[in-house]
Amino acid sequence: xxxxxxxxxxxxxxxxxxxxxxxxVQRGPEPGGLGGAYRAFGETLRGLKTTMARLIEGPMTIxxxxxxxxxxxxxxxxxxxxxxxxxxxxxxVGCSLCAAACPADCIRVVAAxxxxxxxxxxxxxxAAVYEINLSRCIFCGYCEIxxxxxxxxxxxxxxxxDYDRRDLIFTKEMLLAEPVERTPLKSExx
Amino acid sequence: xxxxxxxxxxxxxxxxxxxxxxxxxxxxGILPVLTVVERKLIGRFQHRYGPNRVGPYGLLQPLAxxxxxxxxxxxxxxxxxxxxxxxxxxxxxxxxxxxxxxIPWGNVQGGVGFYGIDVPIGILYFFAVGxxxxxxxxxxxxxxxxxxxxxxxxxxxxxxxxxxxxxxLALLGVIMMSGSLSLVDTVxxxxxxxxxxxxxxxxxxxxxxxxxxxxxxxxxxxxxxxxLVQGFMTEYGGMRFGSFxxxxxxxxxxxxxxxxxxxxxxxxxxxPSFLDPIWMLAKMIGLVLIFIWVRATLxxxxxxxxxxxxxxxLLPLATLNVLVTAILVVVFS
Numbered sequence: 083x084x085x086x087x088x089x090x091x092x093x094x095x096x097x098x099x100x101x102x103x104x105x106x107v108q109r110g111p112e113p114g115g116l117g118g119a120y121r122a123f124g125e126t127l128r129g130l131k132t133t134m135a136r137l138i139e140g141p142m143t144i145x146x147x148x149x150x151x152x153x154x155x156x157x158x159x160x161x162x163x164x165x166x167x168x169x170x171x172x173x174x175v176g177c178s179l180c181a182a183a184c185p186a187d188c189i190r191v192v193a194a195x196x197x198x199x200x201x202x203x204x205x206x207x208x209a210a211v212y213e214i215n216l217s218r219c220i221f222c223g224y225c226e227i228x229x230x231x232x233x234x235x236x237x238x239x240x241x242x243x244d245y246d247r248r249d250l251i252f253t254k255e256m257l258l259a260e261p262v263e264r265t266p267l268k269s270e271x272x
Numbered sequence: 273x274x275x276x277x278x279x280x281x282x283x284x285x286x287x288x289x290x291x292x293x294x295x296x297x298x299x300x301g302i303l304p305v306l307t308v309v310e311r312k313l314i315g316r317f318q319h320r321y322g323p324n325r326v327g328p329y330g331l332l333q334p335l336a337x338x339x340x341x342x343x344x345x346x347x348x349x350x351x352x353x354x355x356x357x358x359x360x361x362x363x364x365x366x367x368x369x370x371x372x373x374x375i376p377w378g379n380v381q382g383g384v385g386f387y388g389i390d391v392p393i394g395i396l397y398f399f400a401v402g403x404x405x406x407x408x409x410x411x412x413x414x415x416x417x418x419x420x421x422x423x424x425x426x427x428x429x430x431x432x433x434x435x436x437x438x439x440x441l442a443l444l445g446v447i448m449m450s451g452s453l454s455l456v457d458t459v460x461x462x463x464x465x466x467x468x469x470x471x472x473x474x475x476x477x478x479x480x481x482x483x484x485x486x487x488x489x490x491x492x493x494x495x496x497x498x499x500l501v502q503g504f505m506t507e508y509g510g511m512r513f514g515s516f517x518x519x520x521x522x523x524x525x526x527x528x529x530x531x532x533x534x535x536x537x538x539x540x541x542x543x544p545s546f547l548d549p550i551w552m553l554a555k556m557i558g559l560v561l562i563f564i565w566v567r568a569t570l571x572x573x574x575x576x577x578x579x580x581x582x583x584x585x586l587l588p589l590a591t592l593n594v595l596v597t598a599i600l601v602v603v604f605s
Contacts, residue, residue, distance in 0.1 A: 133569045
């Protein structure tokens with residue numbers, strides 16, 4: 083019998099528990115009588131101490147609309163389409179591999195031939211229509227993995243609520259546009 | 273006709289009226305602030321901010337609350353007893369305001385006593401008037417014609433008989449030491465030592481009973497929002513509901529005031545005598561903060577647990593306290 087736990091279980095007899103922190107159960111006061119009242123009084127004071135410690139720690143609330151939870155760098159938020167920085171041409175060549183990889187079937191790509199002299203993308207073809215239905219998207223990131231040209235990546239934006247489902251179908255122009263960076267990133271080691 | 277109370281001090285009528293207005297205005301100015309302070313503090317106790325959207329630091333929150341309550345319909349259930357149902361929220365308000373009269377804010381200064389009235393039966397007046405508030409709860413709960421309200425009213429009746437005796441006995445020790453029922457005399461008797469030192473047990477019992485008197489956690493079974501959906505208030509809406517809420521805070525202030533006067537030296541404090549009301553108010557607010565702290569800490573007791581506490585612990589303890597005090601008072605006088 084162990085005096086520590088009081089239930090016949092000795093933590094020392096179980097070596098596998100060495101790595102686990104054993105939390106002892108703190109028993110409440112036994113009911114009845116003046117002794118019980120005395121113990122209840124003591125427990126009340128302990129409770130008051132606990133709540134006062136919370137008061138001193140201060141609030142932990144993140145006041146959301148004004149203050150945002152920082153996301154990790156690999157957080158999968160709203161998609162972004164990219165252009166080459168030097169030439170300004172779109173990276174997307176309209177291969178539809180993202181659409182094929184998409185488990186939610188929310189990407190629609192219609193490819194078209196590039197006209198020499200008025201090129202849209204760097205490749206032979208370009209995406210004439212590129213739409214992502216964000217009301218269906220499950221933010222799995224498979225499109226990002228499937229893309230051979232890193233043309234589509236997952237951004238950090240998570241504020242996409244809208245009043246109309248039709249507004250959640252993002253077109254190529256919307257995805258290409260430099261998004262207003264509204265989401266703070268977590269700093270190193272946070 | 274007998275006078276309502278022997279003031280022992282003659283004052284012009286206009287002074288009495290002015291005093292009443294000032295006390296009334298100050299207390300009713302504090303009450304809404306108290307509701308915000310409570311909500312904000314409870315929030316802090318739970319790692320939250322509490323209301324901070326309406327006005328600077330959420331200070332205009334009570335205005336928004338009252339605006340909402342006033343604009344609601346004063347609904348009355350079909351099988352409610354009309355007169356009693358309307359009387360329900362009124363009685364506690366009346367009793368709360370009446371009890372405010374005897375709280376001493378300062379001694380007689382420049383021919384004006386800094387209190388509503390100095391009744392020679394001070395504490396008895398407090399008990400008499402405070403008990404009327406419970407008629408409001410009982411009548412309101414019973415006349416609502418709802419089972420939850422009735423349960424809440426029953427609970428408050430059972431609660432009343434469990435703590436009221438101990439509450440009286442707890443103050444008896446102080447009364448024996450000061451030799452007067454008047455609150456002003458009691459405060460003056462604490463010139464050398466506040467009564468909380470020799471009467472610490474009495475103070476604890478009085479505060480515990482005070483939690484029950486004001487229907488605050490851990491003794492808020494008449495309300496019990498988790499199981500009885502606000503108990504006796506269930507069927508009330510609009511400002512009738514609001515007045516029940518308002519009166520809860522007023523009762524807290526009154527109980528704090530009585531406790532401050534009886535145990536914490538009332539208006540006694542360093543500084544010139546015109547600071548007396550400030551000291552009294554500060555002590556009251558300090559006690560109110562303890563009320564809030566306890567509310568943030570303790571869960572609601574079960575019905576029988578309060579009975580056990582009242583009859584088996586508080587009553588013997590209060591009786592013992594009275595006996596020991598009586599012996600000591602005789603020995604040392």
